[in-house]
Amino acid sequence: MEQSLPLDHVLWDAIREGDKASLGELYERYYRLLYRYGTRLISDTDLVEDTIQDVFITIWNNRQKLAIVRNIKAYLFTILRRGIHQKSKKDEFISDIETTPNLTYPEGKGNYEDVEYEKWLIEKLATVLKSLPQRQMDVILLRYYENFQTSEIATIMGITEKSVRNTLYKALTHLRTHIQPLDFILFIFLLLQTLGY
Template sequence: MDLRTANMEKNWQLLAGGDRQGLYACFDLFYDDLFRLGVSLYRDVDLVQDAINELFLELWKIRERLGEVRNIQQYVITIYKRVLYKSRHVRQEFASLDECIEMPQSSYEEALIAIQTDERRKALLQQALQQLSERQRQMVQMRYYEGRGFREIAETTGLTERTVYNTLHNALQALRKGMERVE
């Protein structure tokens, strides 16, 4: 038995026993293979990622029965295909024919490039955020991560709404410049 299989069986038993760390470890073990399979079948990255999450939610719900599984990998793939198929049909039911726009299908490589580009942008944004002053970061956090309004930010910080607005405006300009400079 190879190391990957032994690791899979160990974490599967943890999952079956109700251990969340086993669930997370199984997620890490299976994610790449499931992603490749899903993209090769449907070429819809969002659908594939949602189906993987749905699969592991399903596994968590039925964890008491997982100890009986003999071929773990085949079991996971079978459930995953069912979840993918069901998810795809649910999406199609909600999209009316009039609203459905034919989008060009991207290849697996294009999907990976898009994901890597998104990760790069996130990293660039984190770098740009570090260049802001502490006050600017605090206000960006409150406004865009916590969803607070200008009045609420003003009350929390003891500043006027106009000062909050100006500070956020300057912070956004600095973020745009930081993102443009690096890209």
């Protein structure tokens, strides 16, 4: 499993020692990421915000008993995911994939047809993703939208790394069968660009 960023560990140790300002800084560092992930799991933004607040309140209330955590980002995602599952009714728990992405091009690159095609492709992908079983959707979100490694996904979801790999394989197979081969290749290219590769 990947290590957290060094500052995360400094903040975590300070929280364990009772430094409330460090809790606030950790909150500021991860709020947007947690909110984005939470709102992809469920459309109820109030519930997501409340659950994020609860995550940090729980950390603070248990600061003297906190263990040393190797990957703080994965730890926060784990607690958030569990909290949302507990608070939401099963039929409310949905994945809401962004269907209107921000597509930006360097000046002089890309034309109207390119932009429209990419929007269409990503909207099509979002529709196909929403048809996945929840577990496959979770793995896709964590791997390709949140950029977690297999070991981190296993920790967050409470399953084995082998289960993560199998679930990811099934999800990608499903996507390939529902998206034309050229479109699928272009989607992967867009996804890698988004992740900075």
